[in-house]
Amino acid sequence: MIQSKQKPCFGLVMLWVLFHINHIHAQQRPDSLKPVSLKEVILISKDNSYIKQSKPLSSLDALLESSKNVDMIKRGAYAWEPTMHGMTSERLALTIDGMHIFEACTDKMDPITSYVDSPNLAEAQVGSGQQAAEFGNSIGGGINLQLNRTGFASLGWTGSVETGYETNNKMRVFGGRTSYSSTDFYFDATASFRKASNYKAGGNKEVLFSPFTKYNASFNLGWKLSEGKSLHASMIFDEAKDVGYPALTMDVSLARAFIGSLSYEQEKLWDIFTNWESKLYFNNIKHVMDDTTRPNVPIHMDMPGWSDTYGFYSKTNLVKDTHQFLFKIDGYYNRALAEMTMYPVDPNEALMFMYTWPDVRTTNLGLFVEDRIFFTDSYLDLSIRGSYHNNYVADEFGLNSNKIFHPDMQQSKTRFLKSLSAKYYNNLGDFQWNASVAYGERAPSVSEGYGFFLFNSFDNYDYIGSPDLKNEASAEASVSISFSKPRFEVTADANFFHIYNYIIGVPIPDVSPMAHGADGVKMYENLSYAQILHTSLSARYFLSDAFTINWQVAYYKGQDNERENLPLISPISFKSSLVFVKNLYNASLTMQGAGTQSKFNPKYGESETDAYTIFSADFGKYIFFDNNNLLVKVGVENIFDKEYSTYNDWSNIPRMGRNFYVNLTFSF
Amino acid sequence: MKTLYKNIVLLVATAVLFASCSSDDNTTDYNSEENPITEKYLVYESIDEGLEWHVYSENKELEVGYNEFFVTIKEVETENYLQNVTIDWMPMMYMHGMAHSAPYSNLSNAENPKVYQGYVVFQMAGNNEEYWELDISYSVDGKSVERSIPIDVVQPLDGMVKTQSFVGNDEQNYVLAYVAPTKPEVATNYMLAVLYKMDDMHNFSIVENYIIALDPRMPGMGNHSSPNNKDLEYNSDTGFYEGKLSMTMTGYWRLNLQLLNTDGQVLKGEEITEEHPNSSLYFELEF
Numbered sequence: 001m002i003q004s005k006q007k008p009c010f011g012l013v014m015l016w017v018l019f020h021i022n023h024i025h026a027q028q029r030p031d032s033l034k035p036v037s038l039k040e041v042i043l044i045s046k047d048n049s050y051i052k053q054s055k056p057l058s059s060l061d062a063l064l065e066s067s068k069n070v071d072m073i074k075r076g077a078y079a080w081e082p083t084m085h086g087m088t089s090e091r092l093a094l095t096i097d098g099m100h101i102f103e104a105c106t107d108k109m110d111p112i113t114s115y116v117d118s119p120n121l122a123e124a125q126v127g128s129g130q131q132a133a134e135f136g137n138s139i140g141g142g143i144n145l146q147l148n149r150t151g152f153a154s155l156g157w158t159g160s161v162e163t164g165y166e167t168n169n170k171m172r173v174f175g176g177r178t179s180y181s182s183t184d185f186y187f188d189a190t191a192s193f194r195k196a197s198n199y200k201a202g203g204n205k206e207v208l209f210s211p212f213t214k215y216n217a218s219f220n221l222g223w224k225l226s227e228g229k230s231l232h233a234s235m236i237f238d239e240a241k242d243v244g245y246p247a248l249t250m251d252v253s254l255a256r257a258f259i260g261s262l263s264y265e266q267e268k269l270w271d272i273f274t275n276w277e278s279k280l281y282f283n284n285i286k287h288v289m290d291d292t293t294r295p296n297v298p299i300h301m302d303m304p305g306w307s308d309t310y311g312f313y314s315k316t317n318l319v320k321d322t323h324q325f326l327f328k329i330d331g332y333y334n335r336a337l338a339e340m341t342m343y344p345v346d347p348n349e350a351l352m353f354m355y356t357w358p359d360v361r362t363t364n365l366g367l368f369v370e371d372r373i374f375f376t377d378s379y380l381d382l383s384i385r386g387s388y389h390n391n392y393v394a395d396e397f398g399l400n401s402n403k404i405f406h407p408d409m410q411q412s413k414t415r416f417l418k419s420l421s422a423k424y425y426n427n428l429g430d431f432q433w434n435a436s437v438a439y440g441e442r443a444p445s446v447s448e449g450y451g452f453f454l455f456n457s458f459d460n461y462d463y464i465g466s467p468d469l470k471n472e473a474s475a476e477a478s479v480s481i482s483f484s485k486p487r488f489e490v491t492a493d494a495n496f497f498h499i500y501n502y503i504i505g506v507p508i509p510d511v512s513p514m515a516h517g518a519d520g521v522k523m524y525e526n527l528s529y530a531q532i533l534h535t536s537l538s539a540r541y542f543l544s545d546a547f548t549i550n551w552q553v554a555y556y557k558g559q560d561n562e563r564e565n566l567p568l569i570s571p572i573s574f575k576s577s578l579v580f581v582k583n584l585y586n587a588s589l590t591m592q593g594a595g596t597q598s599k600f601n602p603k604y605g606e607s608e609t610d611a612y613t614i615f616s617a618d619f620g621k622y623i624f625f626d627n628n629n630l631l632v633k634v635g636v637e638n639i640f641d642k643e644y645s646t647y648n649d650w651s652n653i654p655r656m657g658r659n660f661y662v663n664l665t666f667s668f
Numbered sequence: 669m670k671t672l673y674k675n676i677v678l679l680v681a682t683a684v685l686f687a688s689c690s691s692d693d694n695t696t697d698y699n700s701e702e703n704p705i706t707e708k709y710l711v712y713e714s715i716d717e718g719l720e721w722h723v724y725s726e727n728k729e730l731e732v733g734y735n736e737f738f739v740t741i742k743e744v745e746t747e748n749y750l751q752n753v754t755i756d757w758m759p760m761m762y763m764h765g766m767a768h769s770a771p772y773s774n775l776s777n778a779e780n781p782k783v784y785q786g787y788v789v790f791q792m793a794g795n796n797e798e799y800w801e802l803d804i805s806y807s808v809d810g811k812s813v814e815r816s817i818p819i820d821v822v823q824p825l826d827g828m829v830k831t832q833s834f835v836g837n838d839e840q841n842y843v844l845a846y847v848a849p850t851k852p853e854v855a856t857n858y859m860l861a862v863l864y865k866m867d868d869m870h871n872f873s874i875v876e877n878y879i880i881a882l883d884p885r886m887p888g889m890g891n892h893s894s895p896n897n898k899d900l901e902y903n904s905d906t907g908f909y910e911g912k913l914s915m916t917m918t919g920y921w922r923l924n925l926q927l928l929n930t931d932g933q934v935l936k937g938e939e940i941t942e943e944h945p946n947s948s949l950y951f952e953l954e955f
Contacts, residue, residue, distance in 0.1 A: 352919035353917055354918070400853055404895065404916060407896070511895045512891075512892050514892055516890050517890075
C-alpha cells in the first residue's frame, strides 16, 4: 500500500469528530461485528485529517475545546483546564496513554493536558460519564490522550518540520518530528517550542501577565521481540517557563514534567486472550508558582508543588461467541506535596511556612471488565469497575496542620469505589440511537481531602480540605438519537447526572482567611445531591461534494439540592461552520457564541457573562514536491475583534481579540 | 561453603555486638551512681556538710518569664541521692534601696524522687546594679545548708514578650507568664500559662478559676487568626491554666489575651476588632 506512506489520503475524508458517524463506518465494513469505539475521538496528529484542522499547530487545549463534550476553563493563554458536562478535573479521569498523571499545582494551574503537546499525540479519546471507567474512577467522564507511535510500519525514515506565527500574542511555534520504522523496530522523536508574549483582548487591550514559553520533547522506541510480541518505551519531557496567569494573583516560573513508560504487548495469550498489553510507568511533575514579576504584592510568596506517580496496567481482550470482553487491572501510587513560604514585610521576622498539600500518598488498585454483546443491528456494553483507594498523610507537620481543622482525622483513609454501566446501541438503518444508565463513585481529590488554605481567586475564598468526606457518587442516564441521510444528518444528545454527596466548598463562618483580601474560608463538604443536565443538538448538511454546513447548539443546567445554580455551568452555546474541502484545498468559516449566562451563582464568585458571537476563517493548501509535501494554513480568529469573555473564563478575564496566524508543515 | 559459614559467623557476631551496644545505651539513669539529671544546665554546685548538691535549669539562659529549676542532693559518703528532704527556696530581686520576690512554686520531688523540681517567673532582667538571687535552704540530719545564689536573668533571647506584669481593673497586681508549648508547631498546640497575684513585695499567690481568653493573630498577614483555639482555664491539680493554641503556619504570632475573673469581668486586655487590631495583654511567639 503506497498510500499508507505518511501521505494524506484525501479520498477518505475522515471527519474530525468521529463519534456520530461510527455507525456509518460500521455499515461500510464487511464485518459488522468489528469493534466500534465507545468514545468520541479527536484526531490530533493523524495525517489524513490534518488539513481538516483549522490550525494544525494549535495547542492541545484548543484541539480539545473542539470536542462537543469538552469545555476549557481559561486562566490565561496557557494551560487551560478541561471540563466535561460542567465538571472539572477532580470529577474526570484524565490519562496520557493510559497513565495516571496528577497535577502538582494546588490552584489548578497545570492540568495534565498542559504537559503534552500536539506533536506527542495521535488522538484524544473522550468518554462521557462512566463510559470512561476504563481510564479510572470518575463522575463526569474521562479523556485519554493517546501517544503518536509510528509502529512497525516499514516506512523507513520519515519526518516533518513545522512552524507557525500568530499576530495577536506574537506566538512563535517551531516543531519537528522524525521517525524510523521497519518491520521489527521503530523510533520516533519529536520536539516543539512555543513562545508567546502578552495577548490582546478585543479592542486592542493588552492583557498583562499572559505570556508563556513551552518546550516539549518526546521519544518512542519499539522492538518486535518475535512474531506477535513487542516491547515499547516512551518518554516525554515538557517544560513551561515564565507562564503568566492574568486571572490569578500569581504566575508560574516553572512547570516541568518527565513522563516515562515501558510496555509489553503480545497478540495472543494462552490461545484465548488477544491484544494483551502491560505497562509500567512513572511521571514526575514540579510546579513553581511565583509572584516576583507582579507589582504591589502585599506579601511575596513561593508556592512550589510536586506530584510523582508510579503505576501499571495490564489489559487483554477475549472474544467468545457474541461476547467481546476487555479485562484490565490497573494501579498507581501518587505522592502530592505542596508548600507555601511567605516573606514577611519586616525582614527580621521569621519566614511563614505551611504545607498546602501535606505529602499525601494515594494508592489506587482497580479491576475493570467490559463485555460487549452483539445482536443483529445492535449491541450492548456492560462494564464494571471496582477500586481500592487509600490516602495516607506522610508528613507529621502536614498532618498536624490538617488536624487544626479536623482533630479526629486519621493518618490513613481507605475507600472502595464502584462503577457500573450499561449502554445499548441500536442501528435501524437511517436511524440510530443509543441509551445508557450508569452508576459511578469517586474519592475526594487531594485538595478536597487535604488542602490547606488553597486560595481560589474565582470566589475569593481560601479552601480547606476534609479528609472524611463521603465518596461522591453519580447516577447517570444518557440518550443519543441520530438520523442520517446521504445529504444530511441530525443528532440529539442528552446526559443527566444525579450526583449524590456532591463535593463543594461551603463557607465556614468565623474562620479567618490566610490570603490578603480574601472574603473568608470555605471547607469542602458533601451536599446531599446536585444535578447536571447537558443536552446538545447537532446537524450536518452536505451542500455538495465540497461544501458542508455544520451546526451545533448545547444547553446545560446544573443545580444543587437547594435548587441553586452550580458554578461553571455553560449558558446556551452554539457553533456553526461552513467547510469547504476539495482536492488539495480546504477552507472554513466558523461562527461561535453563547447566550447570556443568567444562571450564575454569586455564592461561587460568578457574575453575569454577556452573550457574544465571534467569527473565524481559515484557508489551507497542500503543495507537493516529489514525495514531500508542504501544508500551508492561514486564518483569522475573532475577525471583528470582539471583546468578550465566557462563563468559564476565570474572573471573566477577556479572551483573545483578532488574531491572524500562519502554519507551515513540511513533511518528508 | 567455608566462606559461607564464615560469613554467617561474622554476621551473628556483629549482631551480638550491636545488641550488647544497644543494651548499654538503654541502661537506666536511676541507679545510685548515675546522675538522675540529664540534658539540663548547671546553675550552681557545692559540697557542704558531706552533701554534694546541684541546681540546674531547663534552659541555658535564665530569661525573663517562666523558668524551671531542678535540685539534687547527694550524700558523698554513700553516693545516694536523697529523696525526702524539704527544700525551701525563694527568688529575690535586689534593687536600689528595695528588694522584691517573684512568683514561684514549691520544690517537689513528686515526679522523680531524686529530683526536686520547681519554677520561678522572673518579671524583669538583672543589670549591673540590680540583680537576682535564689535563696535556698534545707537540712539533713540536723545539718543545715543555706545559700544565696546569684543568678543572671536576661531578656528573652528571641526578643518575644512572654511575661506580663500588670494592674487589673480590680487594682490588683498580676503576673501572667507563658509556659508551653516550648516548641510551638503548625498544629493545635497544648498551651499552658501561670497566673499570680502580688499580695505584697514578697508574696505572690496563684489566681484560681479565672479565664484567659486567647485570640492568636499574625499581624504580618493582615491579622490572620486561626480556628479551634480554646481559652485557658485553671486546672486545680496542676496550678496551670490550660488551653489550646492553633497556629496555621510558622512565623510571628501575637497571642492576644484577655483576663476574666470568676464573674466574667474583663480585668485586662481588649477584644480584637478591625479598629482595635491588638490587645494590651498578649504574648509573642516566633518559630
